[in-house]
Amino acid sequence: MINSNKLRPxxxxxxxxxxxxxxxxxQSSETMDMQxxxxxxxLPPLSVLIDSAIHYNxxxxxxxxxxxxxxxxxxxQKYYWIRNLGVQADMRxxxxxxxxxxxxxxxxxxxxxxxxxxxxxxxxxxxxxxFYDFVNRKNQIKQAAAELSQATSRQMPxxxx
Numbered sequence: 001m002i003n004s005n006k007l008r009p010x011x012x013x014x015x016x017x018x019x020x021x022x023x024x025x026x027q028s029s030e031t032m033d034m035q036x037x038x039x040x041x042x043l044p045p046l047s048v049l050i051d052s053a054i055h056y057n058x059x060x061x062x063x064x065x066x067x068x069x070x071x072x073x074x075x076x077q078k079y080y081w082i083r084n085l086g087v088q089a090d091m092r093x094x095x096x097x098x099x100x101x102x103x104x105x106x107x108x109x110x111x112x113x114x115x116x117x118x119x120x121x122x123x124x125x126x127x128x129x130x131f132y133d134f135v136n137r138k139n140q141i142k143q144a145a146a147e148l149s150q151a152t153s154r155q156m157p158x159x160x161x
Contacts, residue, residue: 073147074148084129095117100112
């Protein structure tokens with residue numbers, strides 16, 4: 001005896017296979033003659049295409065940001081010596097206990113104790129003379145200039161004519 005539940009998927013699969021192999025026509029049986037239509041691709045001029053490609057190219061933007069970073073590094077290296085100049089200020093407030101004793105031969109010892117709240121402050125300017133900065137200063141500026149030159153030499157032209 002044949003089980004009808006097992007036979008149904010097989011019959012259904014064969015039916016789909018035969019329908020798929022038959023000549024299928026969509027809405028109508030007419031075919032279009034592609035030769036009779038005039039297809040024209042409208043493209044902008046080549047210079048506009050190139051400018052657009054350069055404008056939207058992420059590598060060009062990356063190079064521009066790299067150049068900006070190198071320019072900032074060069075300016076930073078030129079003004080790096082300023083870090084050796086400065087102004088410093090401090091302020092302290094608190095309770096100060098002072099105890100003094102003075103002992104001299106043959107005399108009674110002299111003792112004195114005081115307690116006071118005080119505000120102490122100080123302001124000053126400083127100049128540091130780090131030897132390494134003086135020795136390596138020219139090299140740091142030369143390196144920053146070389147990095148900037150290297151970044152600008154890799155830049156793509158922004159307008160192609």
